[in-house]
Amino acid sequence: xxxxxxxxxxxxxxxxxxxxxxxxxxxxxxxxxxxxxxxxxxxxxxxxxxxxxxxxxxxxxxxxxxxxxxxxxxxxxxxxxxxxxxxxxxxxxxxxxxxxxxxxxxxxxxxxxxxxxxxxxxxxxxxxxxxxxxxxxxxxxxxxxxxxxxxxxxxxxxxxxxxxxxxxxxxxxxxxxxxxxxxxxxxxxxxxxxxxxxxxxxxxxxxxxxxxxxxxxxxxxxxxxxxxxxxxxxxxxxxxxxxxxxxxxxxxxxxxxxxxxxxxxxxxxxxxxxxxxxxxxxxxxxxxxxxxxxxxxxxxxxxxxxxxxxxxxxxxxxxxxxxxxxxxxxxxxxxxxxxxxxxxxxxxxxxxxxxxxxxxxxxxx
DNA sequence: TCCCAGTTTCCTGTTT
DNA sequence: GAAACAGGAAACTGGG
Numbered sequence: 001x002x003x004x005x006x007x008x009x010x011x012x013x014x015x016x017x018x019x020x021x022x023x024x025x026x027x028x029x030x031x032x033x034x035x036x037x038x039x040x041x042x043x044x045x046x047x048x049x050x051x052x053x054x055x056x057x058x059x060x061x062x063x064x065x066x067x068x069x070x071x072x073x074x075x076x077x078x079x080x081x082x083x084x085x086x087x088x089x090x091x092x093x094x095x096x097x098x099x100x101x102x103x104x105x106x107x108x109x110x111x112x113x114x115x116x117x118x119x120x121x122x123x124x125x126x127x128x129x130x131x132x133x134x135x136x137x138x139x140x141x142x143x144x145x146x147x148x149x150x151x152x153x154x155x156x157x158x159x160x161x162x163x164x165x166x167x168x169x170x171x172x173x174x175x176x177x178x179x180x181x182x183x184x185x186x187x188x189x190x191x192x193x194x195x196x197x198x199x200x201x202x203x204x205x206x207x208x209x210x211x212x213x214x215x216x217x218x219x220x221x222x223x224x225x226x227x228x229x230x231x232x233x234x235x236x237x238x239x240x241x242x243x244x245x246x247x248x249x250x251x252x253x254x255x256x257x258x259x260x261x262x263x264x265x266x267x268x269x270x271x272x273x274x275x276x277x278x279x280x281x282x283x284x285x286x287x288x289x290x291x292x293x294x295x296x297x298x299x300x301x302x303x304x305x306x307x308x309x310x311x312x313x314x315x316x317x318x319x320x321x322x323x324x325x326x327x328x329x330x331x332x333x334x335x336x337x338x339x340x341x342x343x344x345x346x347x348x349x350x351x352x353x354x355x356x357x358x359x360x361x362x363x364x365x
Numbered sequence: 366t367c368c369c370a371g372t373t374t375c376c377t378g379t380t381t
Numbered sequence: 382g383a384a385a386c387a388g389g390a391a392a393c394t395g396g397g
Contacts, residue, residue, distance in 0.1 A: 258371070292385090305373080311385085316372060318387065323370090333381075333385060 074115075079155055082115025094150045101143050107132045119155055123148045123268065124346075137348075145270070259316045260325045262299060263287070263336075264343040267350075272298070274351045282350035285338030292334060 072093075074086035082090065091111050095101045110129040111118070121129070123145070130144035131137060257265070266272040267279060267287055276294040280286040289295055292310040300308025317336060320326040324339035338345055 303372085308373085312373060312375095314386075315374080315388085319371070321387090328387085330386095331381090 077115075079115040079119045079151070082118070084112040084114060087111055087113055087115055087118050091147060094147055095143050098150070101146070105132075105135045105139055106130070106143060107135070118151065121148075126151075141349075257302075258320075258325075259299070259313070260320055260338065261343050262302070263295075263317075264338070264345045266295065266298070267345060268347055270352045279350040280332075280335050282345075282347070285342060285345055286329060286335060287337070288332075289334040289336075 072089065074082050074090045074093075077086065088108050088111050091106065091108060092103070095106050096103045107130065126148045127141050127144040130140040130147070132140060263277070266277050272295075273279070274290065276291040276298075277287060277289055280288040289310075292314075296308050296310040296313040299313050300306060317326055318328075320339075321328060324341045326342060327337045327339040329335045329337050
């Protein structure tokens, strides 16, 4: 039916030569007179009770006119090299084919951009692009999050493949795929590459965390000096403070995400908020660690550092007090606050509180 | 080469 | 007493 509408009705009633308002009128006339059945099939009322006119269908049909997902050339290219057609085709494959979203809910025309532009979009920018006046905001946000995640999974995979080609003997955090993280035994799947997006430089630390306690080359005392006396042999290996020497320099990569950005990303991600971290007072940027060790573990996972603890992580957080990126919240334990120089943490749904319609239609969440 | 920002580790002391 | 917090110190990295 959709195909029929796209190929016939749309072409007939929505001539490209006509100005948009006229075409919308035509479509409404068409809908009222003849095509209620079609309209009902495109937007089943039980799923979209808020849809009361044909404009939604109209706008999306318009989108289809501009959009021809015929190409699959994106499959053999890196995101960076996609042209606008390939970007749109990938969006279709990702959102519709793979994740089963309704094709009429995706404003494809907003995604007629190059892969280079797409990969530089932030999560909220993707959300903005996905928003459409005639599509439910929560639905758009859900699609956008899916698209964003899949995009960064793909980018991660591209980097991983390049990394394997360049350093086949080395294992980096990028070996963590999008469906589970090697060595991470938790219910949480930190597959949101936004959390890792710019963390490529983190793999410079990979050697850091591979120091074996028995390694003669690493027999440093706690004061950082070499020592080989009996006491040190008895004591378990104690890593000296700071980053050990010997990290291999590689290609220049973007600087890692900072601790405040990492926290912000967790708080804006439904998979982590409110299960392990949540907003205490979103208007003030206050948040609470629900499972501080899990957050630290995620940070360590991202940094390829199995030794990360909340104690160390919180020290990194406290470092940001001095620049007012974070501010302390006295008296409240495990509660911190973004400062005036902190990252943008705006969201219209802190802690992902279910809206009424979602509660009434749990199958749609 | 130097400096700075950011991070990690260790540590001591304080507060809850 | 344990956990959380605060912050100094040192060592390191990447970037300007």
